[in-house]
Amino acid sequence: MSAPLVVSIPHRLGREEAARRLKSGLGRAAASIPVMQVEEERWEGDRMNFRIRALGQVAAGQIDVGEDQVRVEVMLPWLLQRFAELAQATIRKRGQLLLTRGDGK
Template sequence: MTKPVLVTIPHSLGREEAIRRLKSGLGSASASLPVLKIDEETWTDNRLAFRFTALGQTAEGTADVEDDSVRIEVLLPWFLQKVAEVVQSTIKSRAQILLEKK
């Protein structure tokens, strides 16, 4: 069984504003990464369940938005496990951009 990729991003926006930014920014985040396509996103309260395709492989995960952080967990297929560090840093940098205090 593969080990999930975990990313925690602190923020100072509060839960509602963080959710608003993530909802509005997911489409533009995937548009800026041509190798990644978000296939599905479902919000239930403060939890996002998502599925995406990258390099021809499908992966899924969740993002839990709290008052001061976002915890993202992604299950990668074996092929993408080989580039897990790149995936992890990409997720973290894109989410940080969306959550920067403006």
């Protein structure tokens, strides 16, 4: 099995506000990526476990909300690993927008 794709996104919001923004805007941010759909989103405290489908492949991961950073970890199936660099840049960009503007667009 390959190593997970990990993206850390720094913020200055504090844990509670960062989690609030992610909870309220994550679905809209994901919906703006046409080849991806969120199949599961389950919050347990400051951690969200998720499962997404992209290009017919399923990937699972988690988001951990910290006081000054959000850490996204995704296990990509082999087909999606070819797009790991693009996925990492997209996750970072969408996450930064969500944490700074609050709408993820």
